[in-house]
Amino acid sequence: MAPDEPISPRNPHVVAARRLARRNFRSKERRFLAEGPQAVREAVAHRRSGEDGAELPVLTELFTTAEAAERYADIVDRAAESGARVCLASDATMADISQTVSPQGLIGVCRFLDSPFEQILAARPRLVAVLAHVRDPGNAGTVLRCADAAGADAVVLTDASVDLYNPKSVRASVGSLFHLPVAVGVPVERAVEGLRAHGVRVLAADGGAGAADLDDELDRGTMGEPTAWIFGNEAWGLPEETRALADRVVGVPIHGRAESLNLATAAAVCLYASARAQRASGGCRSVTSS
Numbered sequence: 001m002a003p004d005e006p007i008s009p010r011n012p013h014v015v016a017a018r019r020l021a022r023r024n025f026r027s028k029e030r031r032f033l034a035e036g037p038q039a040v041r042e043a044v045a046h047r048r049s050g051e052d053g054a055e056l057p058v059l060t061e062l063f064t065t066a067e068a069a070e071r072y073a074d075i076v077d078r079a080a081e082s083g084a085r086v087c088l089a090s091d092a093t094m095a096d097i098s099q100t101v102s103p104q105g106l107i108g109v110c111r112f113l114d115s116p117f118e119q120i121l122a123a124r125p126r127l128v129a130v131l132a133h134v135r136d137p138g139n140a141g142t143v144l145r146c147a148d149a150a151g152a153d154a155v156v157l158t159d160a161s162v163d164l165y166n167p168k169s170v171r172a173s174v175g176s177l178f179h180l181p182v183a184v185g186v187p188v189e190r191a192v193e194g195l196r197a198h199g200v201r202v203l204a205a206d207g208g209a210g211a212a213d214l215d216d217e218l219d220r221g222t223m224g225e226p227t228a229w230i231f232g233n234e235a236w237g238l239p240e241e242t243r244a245l246a247d248r249v250v251g252v253p254i255h256g257r258a259e260s261l262n263l264a265t266a267a268a269v270c271l272y273a274s275a276r277a278q279r280a281s282g283g284c285r286s287v288t289s290s
Contacts, residue, residue: 017033032167033099034170038175060084062079064087146267
């Protein structure tokens, strides 16, 4: 249950949560904010291994308004049961902590979730999304959500990409951040070398000159192999040196009159094409089924 009295806006816990809007403070504390009932629900249910191997709850603190505590009583109660500190906050205090125009009444403080790249490789992934030079946090979070929906085994953010824990990235992932392993800060060369060494074919998603056609790739029958897709910056695509690292550069065909697809849409098309091909041997089924 939430406390009866709202926490002071000058309370050290509120001040610390507010500072998590800044990347340097997030990195120092290894904490980030998850806003809204969906993200907080996922955070409450998630645990991760600590340095000593013990399982730790991801959610460490929860700020809630009185209205949200009543509406989402199950989430608040589960947060308290998991050991998280639950703080009742006024609407003004929540707005001060929040990074959104219209806070939804629940803000969780969470431990970092990222996994070592070597751990991802050791799991022998069959479908991986690699975000190289992705600078827009909304795009990063949306691609992560697409990867989760397509059943990918992991996501890798290179050292040239946006911060995974940027509040916009977290919101755009709509909880998918808690569903699959994510490695961060991996140089793209290391990502490609590591994946290829573990039997993963690396495809660069780019519609520039010299790119193969995704439809042709599907017809060739090679899309069912373990695959990593490299996705680049929406505005200027992938640098030539990154394209050169891939086994093949593949573009999504434009059958209509659209000039191009945005990054998240192109990522969804590519990831679902691989997911469908990888499931073909087991018969046709929707990758959205449980």
